[in-house]
Amino acid sequence: MKTQAVHQELDRARATGPLRQIQIPPCPELLTRLRAAMTAHPHPDLEEVGRIAAADVAMSATLLRVANSPLHLVAGHVPCTTVGQAMYRIGLDESARLMQAFLVRHAIPVNSPHLSRFWQRSTKRAVAMAFIARQLPGMQVDLAYGYGLFCHVGMPVLLQSVRGYGATMVEAGARIDRPYIATENANHRTDHAVVGALVVKVWHLAPELMMAIRLHHDFDALGDDSVEPEVRSLIAAGVIAEHLMRQHEGLDEDADWAANREAALAWLHLTHEDLEHWDETLRPLLDEA
Structure with a gap:
């Protein structure tokens, strides 16, 4: 999926599709x-x-x-x-x-029990992404930070715009038979990855950021040569950042990490030993965040 294709997809969904009712701050x-x-x-x-x-x-x-x-x-x-x-x-x-x-x-204020600690975790993700970018030559720190901040921004926007989305979040979080965004699409014909990309587009942020947000649950992109390398790096780093955050919070690994860690590590030329070292160095930054 090329950047222009994402622009066109969002424009069509905004004009005649499921994004017509979405209110972008x-x-x-x-x-x-x-x-x-x-x-x-x-x-x-x-x-x-x-x-x-x-x-x-x-x-x-x-x-x-x-x-x-x-x-x-x-x-x-x-x-x-x-x-x-x-x-x-x-x-x-x-x-x-x-x-x-x-x-x-x-x-984009969040006042819902469905998204408790949303901005706290988004800030932690942004800090983790910026840390990872500093360890990887050629990766833009500001772009990585923006990815962490905007990664799930589609959720509060959907919650404010779409009736019943709160119940969808509960259902999507409970189901183990299909991915989170599959439940969103089944119930609302769109998902937080699409809406998050729309926020980035409307705010005129970097096209690489828009693409990475749009594809951040499409992990096949990590092996897709048609996807820009910078976008693939953001997606891979995002999987790692989420894993490091969960370790910091004492949580079990999630399904995305279990299924895609090897692909993420391979794309960024990292080892599990690298992550063990990063985990120790990153913890004070996450404590502060």
């Missing part, structure tokens, strides 16, 4: 400004990023909290008291990722 203005500031040439617009960070009191507080956390506040350092100090301590790229997560979380 608008992309936050501050997020649009942040993306423009971070991609300004030849260098990011630091003054604009600072203005964006200071534009929301709660977002500023988030940066200060992270900067003053045990992960960043080393012995002998005084606590940060301004947003500028916090961003300097955390670093520009990490500050931008924290701001992105804050803005997305508030643009």
Whole structure:
């Protein structure tokens, strides 16, 4: 499935198919400004990023909290008291990722027992994805972080737009005879992978991100030469990130990991020993997330 084919699929489903009733929250203005500031040439617009960070009191507080956390506040350092100090301590790229997560979380609120801890786990997944990307030459950290953040974003959007989706989530989670998205499609003629890809498309985020979200439950893509390598890497890393998260939370391995771990490891040229080492290094980051 090529990128253009996904665009066309989403456009058709939006115009005459099951996505007509889906309400996509608008992309936050501050997020649009942040993306423009971070991609300004030849260098990011630091003054604009600072203005964006200071534009929301709660977002500023988030940066200060992270900067003053045990992960960043080393012995002998005084606590940060301004947003500028916090961003300097955390670093520009990490500050931008924290701001992105804050803005997305508030643009798509989740107030349902069906999705308890949704944004907490999405943030942990994003942190795990960024960590994995730093270990793999050529993998874009920001793209990996965005994949972790948006991977399941179709779920809260469906919950807000489609009657009966909460019951579908309960059913899909309980059934062992078919995949989660099969139950979604049986009940609603669409699934959270499609809707998540639509969010990425409407928000004008990276096409590789849209493709990876669309295919993140289509694990045959890992062996499909027609799928772009960067998309396959995101899908493979996503399987690993979920596994590492579950280990951190003391949960059993899930069906996706059991069925697709060898394909994911092979695509990324990793071993189980690599993951054992990563698990130990990643745990403090997941604790903080």
